[in-house]
Amino acid sequence: MLLPRKLLQWRRPTQTAQFLAGRFLRSSPSFSDSDDDPPFTRIPKRPPRAPSTPPPPPPKPKASVGKIRPDEPAHSDLPFDxxxxxxxxxxxxxxxxxxxxxxxxxxxxxxxxxxxxxxxxxxxxxxxxxxxxxxxxxxxxxxxxxxxxxxxxxxxxxxxxxxxxxxxxxxxxxxxxxxxxxxxxxxxxxxxxxxxxxxxxxxxxxxxxxxxxxxxxxxxxxxxxxxxxxxxxxxxRPTIPLMLWKPLAPIYPRLVPNVAEGLTFEETKELRNRGLNSPPLTKLTRNGVYVNVVDKVREAFKTVEVVRLDCSHVGTSDCKKIGVKLRDLVPCVPILFKDEQIILWRGKVHQEHSVSAQCSSTPQ
Incomplete structure (x- = not known):
């Protein structure tokens, strides 16, 4: 069986409590309805203080980009193309x-x-x-x-x-x-x-x-x-206009024909196979120094007919350039560029010169 809860008697605040509450309210600043906004931050009355550091200077205008096509083309007095x-x-x-x-x-x-x-x-x-x-x-x-x-x-x-x-x-x-x-x-x-x-x-x-x-x-x-x-x-100093980029190389006729001049197809094929199976005269490296290569090839052609140059890691483009230079400097006939190997043939002209030299040196 539930007993009735005993109600506590309400006490009237004493005169001392009312005096302290009134004194606190009188000492606190009065807020008006215009600047009292509880959900948000209070708006400051004084303006913000200016920063101590000076503001950054305005950005300078960008320099005008040079013209791609100048007003007048450059002129050079150099006497060559x-x-x-x-x-x-x-x-x-x-x-x-x-x-x-x-x-x-x-x-x-x-x-x-x-x-x-x-x-x-x-x-x-x-x-x-x-x-x-x-x-x-x-x-x-x-x-x-x-x-x-x-x-x-x-x-x-x-x-x-x-x-x-x-x-x-x-x-x-x-x-x-x-x-x-x-x-x-x-x-x-x-x-x-x-x-x-x-x-x-x-x-x-x-x-x-x-x-x-x-x-x-x-x-x-x-x-x-x-x-x-x-x-x-x-x-x-002379005026030298600069090239802005490297031009692409033109297309030239084929360096090595299918059949060497003065030979048949079978003879050319036999020379190529003989050159591939022969030991290399020298091995060229990439960006190396090839000062003595021409003399080595000329000396080798005194005893052999076909010479092989090992150009591993040199590159296909450099191999062809080496073959063109040796063709004009030795002289000789490039007959094959394969797997970075250069096969050179001394040619029939070299044989004719050697035969004529032997005949002139032989006593009659």
Whole structure:
């Protein structure tokens, strides 16, 4: 049985409690309806204090980008046609096609006053014929042996800061500008040659002297020191417009025919098989130094008819370039490029020369 809950008697607040509550309300600040917003943060009455750090300056306007097509095309008085490579191409080679439209000049649209024909930018007008005399004036008095020795000792070391690396492109057009840039602060520049161009170092020296106007004062294996001349003035250096990109190589006729000239198909096949089964004369490495390869091939052709060169890891493109240079320098006939192997045949012309030499040396 539930008993009735006893109700507690309500007590009236005492006079002391009412006095304390009234005193607290009188001391607290009065809030109006406009600035009392319980659900949100109270709006401050004073404005925010200014930051101590100054505001960042306004951004500068962007510099105007240079025009792709200048108002006037550049002009150069250099007395030769502009090509991508001077030492690795021959003006006598006639391409049978192009891999890109010839209207796209590697110098940029409207940036050169020489028309581009796919392989070269021919000079406009005739030369004045004084290029050789001006080169002699720039070179000045020949260097003495002591001066040459001092320059060689200064620039021949591998840690020389005035060095240009010459690769498989050979003497390229933009390299001419690099050489003149070094000549601003140095009397000579060290050129280190690697790859296919080292097969013919004489050709490299000729084009360096012919295109820059300098003089080769030192040559050791694949290292060349090019001297600028006594009277060289950097302020009067020639204008060399730069190529903006490397043009695609044209399409040339096939290097190796199915049947070698002067032979039948069976004889050509037999020579190719004999070359593949023969030991390699030498092994070429990628970006190596091939200075002695021509002499080795000429010496080998005195005893054998077919020579094999092992070009593993050299690359198909470099193999064909090596074959073209050996064809002209030895001379010989490339009859096969397969699996980075080059098979060279000395040809019937070599045999005829050797037979005639033996006949002339034999006493009657």
């Amino acid at each position: 502009f090509r991508y490579s001077y030492s690795e191409t021959d003006p006598a080679w006639r391409p049978i096609g192009f891999r890109e439209p010839i209207r796209f000049s590697p110098f940029g649209p409207g940036r050169l006053d020489r028309p581009w024909d796919g392989t070269a930018a021919a000079r406009v007008g005739e030369g004045d014929g004084g290029g050789e005399r001006s080169r002699e004036e720039v070179l000045g008095k020949p260097l003495s042996e002591e001066e040459v020795a001092a320059l060689v000792e200064k620039y021949r070391h591998s840690d020389c800061s005035r060095q240009i690396n010459l690769g498989k492109g050979g003497v390229t057009h933009n390299m001419l500008d690099d050489i003149h840039n070094h000549w601003k602060r140095a009397e000579a520049v060290r050129i280190k040659c690697l790859g296919v161009p080292t097969l013919d170092m004489d050709n490299i020296c000729f084009h360096l002297e012919d295109k820059t106007g300098g003089k080769v004062i030192y040559r050791n294996i694949n290292v060349i020191i090019l001297y600028r001349g006594r009277n060289y003035d950097p302020q009067r």
